Amino acid sequence: MGQSISSGDYSWNRLLKWAAGFLLCACLVLLAPLPAWxxxxxxxxxxTYQDCPAEIGAGAVTPGGTTLRANCYLIIGQAENKSGRTVVDADVFGRIYDANGNPVMQNRTRLGAIEEVPPGISEFQIRVSVPYDQPTPLILEQFKASGFTTKVR
Structure with a gap:
């Protein structure tokens, strides 16, 4: 008629169910996607920008290996980091045009880096060299930066 389950069988079934549940959870954790960096x-x-101080103003533009005279400028502004963590080595991107609307750095939008950007709003400056014959005032457009909260190797 009916089969009775001994206490030994009951414990074994319970152990198997627990082990299966544990393995299922472990597999889900291991297969879950890792957080993206x-x-x-x-x-x-x-x-804004200003002429570089004399002590850091020496610079050259060297397309094709030829050294040309250049003007040195410091681009100065505010950086807003909303992440709540310090960002290091933030790459600065933007477009710089001369007074005639000609690009100062042809086919190049990465202009430099900010070593450290604390949470909130802070000041930054980067140095750029502009070919000597490009007329001012310079036009600064589409500036932004991006970086990581830890050093990237």
Whole structure:
């Protein structure tokens, strides 16, 4: 008629169910996608520029290996880091045009880097060299930065 389950069988079934549940959970954890190491976006605003001080003003533009005279400028502005963590080695991207609307750095939008951007709003500056014959005032457009909260090797 009916089969009775001994206490030994009951414990064994319970152990098997527990082990199966544990293995299922472990597999789900191991197969879950790892978090992405996404770059932190930094808003750059209130941009201006000024001539470099004499001690850092020596610079050259060297297309094709030929050294040309250049003007050195510091681009100065505000950086807004909303991440709540310090960002290091943030790459700065933007477009610089001369007074006639001609690009100062043809086919190049990465202009430099900010070593450290603390959470909140902070000041930044980067140095750029502009060919000597490009007329001023310079026009600064589409500036932004991005970096990581840890050093990238």
């Amino acid at each position: 996404a770059a932190t976006q930094i808003r750059l605003f209130d941009l």
